[in-house]
Amino acid sequence: MEDKVKFEMEFPIHASPQLLYQYISTPSGLSEWFSDNVNSRGEMFTFIWDDSEETAKLLSKKSGERIKFRWMTDEDEGDNYFFEIRIQVDEITKDVSIIVTDFTEEDELEEAKMLWDNQISDLKQVLGSA
Numbered sequence: 001m002e003d004k005v006k007f008e009m010e011f012p013i014h015a016s017p018q019l020l021y022q023y024i025s026t027p028s029g030l031s032e033w034f035s036d037n038v039n040s041r042g043e044m045f046t047f048i049w050d051d052s053e054e055t056a057k058l059l060s061k062k063s064g065e066r067i068k069f070r071w072m073t074d075e076d077e078g079d080n081y082f083f084e085i086r087i088q089v090d091e092i093t094k095d096v097s098i099i100v101t102d103f104t105e106e107d108e109l110e111e112a113k114m115l116w117d118n119q120i121s122d123l124k125q126v127l128g129s130a
Contacts, residue, residue, distance in 0.1 A: 004081055004103035009113060010088075011098045011120045014129035017064055017087045020096065023123060024085045025067045033123040045069065098123075 013020065023029035027038040027045065037048040043058040056069040059082055066086040074081045081103040088097045098120060104112035 005106050005109060006101065006103050007109060007113065009100045009116055011100070013096055013098050013124060013127070015096060015127045017089055017096055019127070020087050020098065021064045023126065024087070025061055032126045034119060
């Protein structure tokens with residue numbers, strides 16, 4: 001199996017970091033934009049889309065700042081891949097951005113970036129900042 005490539009994307013967003021954090025770190029917040037439904041039990045989060053579901057392990061979180069998950073399929077294969085959603089505030093302008101870090105197969109990079117574009121676009125609509 002080939003190694004996945006790491007990529008990072010930045011999305012300017014008009015919302016307070018505190019509000020954003022609720023949308024990236026709680027099952028109810030994530031189910032508003034990331035997947036159809038999200039359940040959590042401890043550090044395990046189950047993301048549900050139409051007829052599929054994926055489980056991810058919460059690796060770390062810092063209140064108001066970031067959240068980091070690893071898909072259990074990667075965990076089971078002993079891979080260290082993860083996806084992280086980070087809130088960044090420019091110290092001077094106070095502009096807020098979301099930084100997404102993720103991994104994907106090299107030949108699926110454009111698809112993965114498009115998926116995140118769509119996901120963050122959904123988040124902006126939910127926040128009323130589109």
